[in-house]
Amino acid sequence: MDAGADICVTSIHKMGSGLEQGSVFHLQGDLVDPAELASRADLLGTTSPNVLLYAGIDVWRRQVVQHGRELLDRTLELAHRTRTAIEAIGGFHVDDAADFCGPRLAADFDPLPVVMDIGGLGTTG
Secondary structure, rough: OOOOOEEEEHHHHOOOOOOOOOOEEEEEOOOOOOOHHHHHHHHOOOOOHHHHHHHHHHHHHHHHHHHHHHHHHHHHHHHHHHHHHHHOOOOOEOOHHHHOEEOOOOOOOOOOOOOOHHHHHHOOO
């Protein structure tokens, strides 16, 4: 959204303690009509919704509102420590912004996935 998207869908199990198959829309700006989005979302819905998924979304939203900043800060700290420790192992390189971002690649870098290049180990397989 910070890169200028008008709408995106977040799978809540990737953002906190939500259940798989639970997703939420994020909408900003005035290019997408909220009523039109709601009508399209209704086409994907069911007349027999899974109450457990809705409860999971609500609990996830509450957790993010109440503790999101602290949880994200701690997660970023752990990711940084993990990346640094792995990078210190001979033959390992942890991909970072220089590997993924720049012209025609990506608008920004997500430090949470730890992607490693082990080409320096000289192994194949």
